[in-house]
Amino acid sequence: MSLIEVKGLTKHYGDVHAVRGLDLSIEQGEIFSILGPNGAGKTTTVEILEGFRTRDSGSVSVLGFDPGTKGHESREWRNKIGIVLQTSSDAGDLTVIETITHFSGYYSNPRDVEEVIESVGLQEKRAALIRNLSGGQRRRLDVALGIIGNPQLLFLDEPTTGFDPEARRSFWSLIKKLRADGATILLTTHYLDEAEALADRVAVINKGVIVEISTPAELGGRSTSQATVQWRDGDQIKSEKTDNPTVLVSSLSARFNGEVPELVVSRPSLEDIYLEMIGGVDE
Amino acid sequence: MNKIPSALQLGIRRGGLEIRQFARQRESVVFTVLFPVILLAIFGSVFQDTIAPGVTFSQYFVAGMIASGLVNTGFQALAITIPMERDVGALKRLRGTPMPASSYFIGKAILIFVSMVIQILLLLGFGVAFFGLEMPTETSKWLTFAWLVLLGSACSTALGIAFSIVPKSGRGASAVVSPIVIILQFFSGVFFVFTQLPPWMQQVAAIFPLKWLTQGMRSVFLPDSFASQEVAKSWELQTTFVVLLIWLIIGIFFSVRKFKWDRD
Numbered sequence: 446m447s448l449i450e451v452k453g454l455t456k457h458y459g460d461v462h463a464v465r466g467l468d469l470s471i472e473q474g475e476i477f478s479i480l481g482p483n484g485a486g487k488t489t490t491v492e493i494l495e496g497f498r499t500r501d502s503g504s505v506s507v508l509g510f511d512p513g514t515k516g517h518e519s520r521e522w523r524n525k526i527g528i529v530l531q532t533s534s535d536a537g538d539l540t541v542i543e544t545i546t547h548f549s550g551y552y553s554n555p556r557d558v559e560e561v562i563e564s565v566g567l568q569e570k571r572a573a574l575i576r577n578l579s580g581g582q583r584r585r586l587d588v589a590l591g592i593i594g595n596p597q598l599l600f601l602d603e604p605t606t607g608f609d610p611e612a613r614r615s616f617w618s619l620i621k622k623l624r625a626d627g628a629t630i631l632l633t634t635h636y637l638d639e640a641e642a643l644a645d646r647v648a649v650i651n652k653g654v655i656v657e658i659s660t661p662a663e664l665g666g667r668s669t670s671q672a673t674v675q676w677r678d679g680d681q682i683k684s685e686k687t688d689n690p691t692v693l694v695s696s697l698s699a700r701f702n703g704e705v706p707e708l709v710v711s712r713p714s715l716e717d718i719y720l721e722m723i724g725g726v727d728e
Numbered sequence: 729m730n731k732i733p734s735a736l737q738l739g740i741r742r743g744g745l746e747i748r749q750f751a752r753q754r755e756s757v758v759f760t761v762l763f764p765v766i767l768l769a770i771f772g773s774v775f776q777d778t779i780a781p782g783v784t785f786s787q788y789f790v791a792g793m794i795a796s797g798l799v800n801t802g803f804q805a806l807a808i809t810i811p812m813e814r815d816v817g818a819l820k821r822l823r824g825t826p827m828p829a830s831s832y833f834i835g836k837a838i839l840i841f842v843s844m845v846i847q848i849l850l851l852l853g854f855g856v857a858f859f860g861l862e863m864p865t866e867t868s869k870w871l872t873f874a875w876l877v878l879l880g881s882a883c884s885t886a887l888g889i890a891f892s893i894v895p896k897s898g899r900g901a902s903a904v905v906s907p908i909v910i911i912l913q914f915f916s917g918v919f920f921v922f923t924q925l926p927p928w929m930q931q932v933a934a935i936f937p938l939k940w941l942t943q944g945m946r947s948v949f950l951p952d953s954f955a956s957q958e959v960a961k962s963w964e965l966q967t968t969f970v971v972l973l974i975w976l977i978i979g980i981f982f983s984v985r986k987f988k989w990d991r992d
Contacts, residue, residue, distance in 0.1 A: 495824065497820070497823065497824075497990065520732055520826045520828060521732065521826075523824065523825060523826040524732050524826040526824075527824075528821075528824035530817060530820060530821060530824065531817075538748075538749045538752040538753060539745070539748070539749060539752075543745075543748070547741065547745050548825065550733060550738065550741055551732075551733070551738065551825045551826050551827045552732070552825075552826060553730040553731055553732045553733075553826075554730055574752075590821070594825070594826070
């Protein structure tokens with residue numbers, strides 16, 4: 446059985462139908478990314494899975510449990526999941542280690558506090574007050590608090606917003622390490638390169654339904670779409686779309702007698718495909 | 729697989745964490761703990777006469793200060809700080825962990841009780857040292873004092889948590905909560921002698937716990953002969969107990985049923 450199973454999920458706020466009949470299944474051990482413009486129903490869907498919101502109809506199972514259930518059973522369930530939310534700027538008067546140690550006390554089988562601090566790269570800040578951390582360091586703390594309970598399933602909501610490129614790269618390797626340790630990760634992000642670098646599969650949500658679920662390389666027929674070959678011919682940049690870029694490049698190579706000036710062979714980026722799928726930039 | 733820690737266990741741990749966090753916010757520590765002392769210093773210096781033979785205004789005022797300290801430290805502080813915690817996402821984060829709501833409430837109750845005890849010790853020490861405050865000598869009065877502080881602090885905590893659902897944001901919370909508390913203090917005879925207030929004010933005040941807490945505290949700090957000067961010609965301790973208990977239950981009910989972890 447899948448780790449997360451969603452069938453016919455709907456949710457409305459007043460007249461706004463945020464989610465209208467959404468189906469989704471996420472397998473054990475994968476990094477699954479949900480993409481979609483603001484207002485597409487992304488956050489609503491994820492928050493229903495996290496047990497933060499109620500649904501109107503449809504069935505939802507997360508780790509074999511209905512997140513809408515209350516009471517002690519939901520504690521047992523929360524013991525097995527980790528959530529890294531979008532905004533948080535709390536507990537400024539505690540130190541990194543105090544906070545992580547305290548949160549580790551909420552779970553039955555927490556990870557080792559020192560190990561978690563090291564894995565998010567906060568060793569040098571372990572005794573620092575949270576309010577003195579930079580934005581990126583704070584985000585690392587958020588992740589540390591999300592994984593301290595040793596979750597089978599980790600929700601990551603826009604985890605690298607405000608990171609510099611270097612911090613993002615090291616964050617990505619942290620996420621891959623977590624997956625290698627056996628966690629399943631549900632990632633929502635605005636950054637398509639992030640989804641491409643991390644996700645095994647991506648789902649594009651628009652207007653409350655899933656538009657497509659696929660690997661990042663195959664999304665929207667990307668892997669089979671025409672390639673664009675571009676080169677310099679005298680003082681002109683020329684480009685041509687083709688199904689057979691290799692043939693074109695070798696004929697160009699023959700024409701230029703070896704090296705083709707400023708040669709670029711490209712396929713549509715994930716961003717191109719994505720923008721096409723959600724129907725324009727201004728959604 | 730180990731078991732998840734119990735709600736009480738986590739509540740006690742949260743209490744420790746809340747105290748540690750609070751102790752590091754120096755401004756609020758000073759304000760919370762010393763404010764009643766400062767008020768006593770002002771009122772004690774201004775009103776130096778006696779309100780009855782052998783009873784100084786300070787003696788009367790200390791009862792009111794302890795009672796309203798319970799309201800300020802519990803109800804007011806929580807109804808303002810919880811919306812702030814909600815604004816910064818702290819509550820939503822907690823909601824995502826296996827920590828139950830009851831542990832969060834227990835943690836707050838511990839924080840309020842401990843800061844109340846410190847506040848009272850300082851106030852009494854200061855009163856005895858500088859304003860001729862006389863401490864009760866009978867054991868029964870100290871027992872009354874103990875259950876008043878315990879029940880009052882629990883009641884104030886529960887109502888503060890319950891009222892935290894009212895302010896829409898942390899920024900606006902103070903504007904919503906503070907006027908209520910100040911008006912209640914005037915109506916309940918904290919700053920004035922209660923029996924000298926207009927009857928309608930007395931009747932309004934009798935609905936709310938502060939009047940009863942203040943009256944209960946007077947039974948501790950004023951001579952028993954003074955009871956005849958109360959509205960009902962007695963300290964009405966049983967009624968006080970019942971009123972506080974009812975408000976405690978109301979507070980717990982709304983805290984459990986309506987507590988908001990998230991802004992929307």
